[in-house]
Amino acid sequence: MPHVSILLALALWLGATPAFFGAAPAANCWLALPGMKQTDHQYYDIPAWNCNGSLLLIIGVDQPANAKKPIKAPFLAGEIGSAERRLAIPLEILNDFRYVKKNKYRQWDAKDPDILYYIVYDDAETTTTLRRHNVRTNADEGLLSVPGRLNLAVPHPDGDHLLLIPGLGGVSDVLIVSIHDREVTHVPLPAPVHRVRFTKNPDLSVFCNTETDDPKAREDRVSYMLDVSTGEQRALVKGVAGHPDWSPDGARLSYFDKDGLSVVDRTGKMLQHIKGLGGHQSWSQDGRYVVFDGGKYKATDSSGVEREFTNYISMVELASGKITPLVPHNSKLTSDQNTHPHPAFSPDGTKVVFNSNNHGQDLPQAYVVKARDPDEVKSLTVTREGNGCRIAWELARAKETKGFVIYRILEDGQSAVLAEAPLADRFYVDPTPAGVKGYGVATKEFSGLQSSIRKADLPR
Numbered sequence: 001m002p003h004v005s006i007l008l009a010l011a012l013w014l015g016a017t018p019a020f021f022g023a024a025p026a027a028n029c030w031l032a033l034p035g036m037k038q039t040d041h042q043y044y045d046i047p048a049w050n051c052n053g054s055l056l057l058i059i060g061v062d063q064p065a066n067a068k069k070p071i072k073a074p075f076l077a078g079e080i081g082s083a084e085r086r087l088a089i090p091l092e093i094l095n096d097f098r099y100v101k102k103n104k105y106r107q108w109d110a111k112d113p114d115i116l117y118y119i120v121y122d123d124a125e126t127t128t129t130l131r132r133h134n135v136r137t138n139a140d141e142g143l144l145s146v147p148g149r150l151n152l153a154v155p156h157p158d159g160d161h162l163l164l165i166p167g168l169g170g171v172s173d174v175l176i177v178s179i180h181d182r183e184v185t186h187v188p189l190p191a192p193v194h195r196v197r198f199t200k201n202p203d204l205s206v207f208c209n210t211e212t213d214d215p216k217a218r219e220d221r222v223s224y225m226l227d228v229s230t231g232e233q234r235a236l237v238k239g240v241a242g243h244p245d246w247s248p249d250g251a252r253l254s255y256f257d258k259d260g261l262s263v264v265d266r267t268g269k270m271l272q273h274i275k276g277l278g279g280h281q282s283w284s285q286d287g288r289y290v291v292f293d294g295g296k297y298k299a300t301d302s303s304g305v306e307r308e309f310t311n312y313i314s315m316v317e318l319a320s321g322k323i324t325p326l327v328p329h330n331s332k333l334t335s336d337q338n339t340h341p342h343p344a345f346s347p348d349g350t351k352v353v354f355n356s357n358n359h360g361q362d363l364p365q366a367y368v369v370k371a372r373d374p375d376e377v378k379s380l381t382v383t384r385e386g387n388g389c390r391i392a393w394e395l396a397r398a399k400e401t402k403g404f405v406i407y408r409i410l411e412d413g414q415s416a417v418l419a420e421a422p423l424a425d426r427f428y429v430d431p432t433p434a435g436v437k438g439y440g441v442a443t444k445e446f447s448g449l450q451s452s453i454r455k456a457d458l459p460r
Contacts, residue, residue: 029368031366033366037060037363038060040355040364041057041059044245044282046154047154047344048344050114051108051111053346053347053348053400054400055076057106106152107162110156116132117130117162119150119151126147126148126149127148128146128147128148128149129144130142130143130146130152130177132179146175146184148166148172150164150165152165154198161178161204162176162177163206166189166193166196173187174187174208187206188231191211191222193210199225199246199250199266201246203229206228207225207226207246209244210222210223221238236264236266237255237264240256242256242278245281245282248284248286249287252271256277256281256294259276261274261278261316272318274321275297276298277294280294280343281293284349288349289318291313291314291326291343291345291352291371292316293311293329293340294310297323309323311331312326312329313325313328313369315352315371326352327369329343330356331355331357331364339356341356348374348397349372350370350373350400350449351447353366354369373449373451374443377394377404377442382459388430388431388433389439389458390427390428390429391406391456395423398423400445400446402423402444404421408440409438409439409440409455418430438456440455441453441454
């Protein structure tokens with residue numbers, strides 16, 4: 001099959017000088033794909049990172065050799081030290097205007113970090129073909145075709161099921177596709193829909209909220225949960241339920257009502273309401289935090305002073321209600337550019353990607369801000385082994401961890417890098433420990449971020 005390349009740069013995560021925006025409290029923030037004229041990530045509830053955090057999907061403006069004008073195309077920002085490379089896309093797909101212009105959403109596989117799914121249409125736009133692309137090998141294959149013009153929603157966390165949905169205001173069935181069995185299940189919709197997603201629950205239930213004749217009449221919308229096995233349509237929320245998102249386990253639904261963030265269970269029972277929050281929001285994978293970009297609320301800044309925040313990327317810990325401002329986004333939400341930040345967490349919740357067009361850039365750009373340090377290793381031990389020392393540790397969580405950095409702790413208390421170890425390793429032997437007081441180990445992400453160093457003294 002003939003191929004032509006769309007540039008997919010495996011850019012350096014920290015290739016740009018970190019930017020510190022305004023009075024942001026300890027905001028370590030950088031461009032996701034430096035050097036591009038315009039970039040953004042797709043949407044707040046669509047995973048920007050692949051499942052292990054090694055690659056970040058960014059939509060950028062590019063002009064392939066055979067394109068008459070710049071088009072929006074997918075780019076990847078990758079790990080430190082990655083060389084720039086190109087991802088081959090089949091020629092007939094690249095030349096398909098519907099692919100580069102109308103096929104807005106490309107979706108990461110929930111389990112395989114190398115797999116992206118996308119869709120293309122026939123000339124009459126009466127058939128939708130689902131395709132799978134391996135970003136490492138460039139292998140590209142068609143999986144199945146179905147009647148109608150459907151979009152691709154966020155895959156189910158089980159790694160097997162995809163969701164094909166109608167466009168805004170559509171009334172056709174949604175299709176649940178099993179990748180393994182190539183089986184298609186039809187799920188009827190209750191009314192024209194605004195948004196359709198999996199609830200992320202193992203039962204494959206589907207969430208949707210209805211569209212109205214007047215898109216501004218949000219008070220008339222109803223948010224439903226559709227039971228695939230029984231066909232039951234359960235109304236969860238009636239009225240304003242802006243930018244909804246489900247917790248990673250599918251047990252809770254969060255949304256913005258008229259005065260804040262609400263969280264309900266799968267029956268629609270109100271569990272929590274936090275006033276003042278607004279905008280777009282998404283959950284951390286551990287279910288502890290929600291990151292958001294709007295509203296007006298009080299929080300403590302980096303100097304320990306409580307003040308009012310607005311137009312910030314912030315995160316709230318649901319158990320305590322504590323709000324942590326991360327960085328001002330300053331996006332021009334209602335300008336001609338109409339850039340929405342719609343922030344989203346990385347798999348381990350250490351970083352947040354967001355969009356902004358008001359930080360010295362002429363066009364919207366995707367940024368990444370550090371939300372917290374990566375988790376330290378656990379149970380670090382140091383034992384004598386012959387004339388050397390054996391350093392052993394356990395891993396706290398592994399989604400974004402690429403490996404480990406081992407340090408010598410010198411007699412003066414300073415630390416010096418001894419070696420790096422891959423993710424599979426859980427120990428390292430230092431054959432020459434002379435002048436060493438102890439050892440330390442830090443986890444290292446694909447992004448290049450490191451945890452703080454866990455230390456242990458040398459046994460005497």
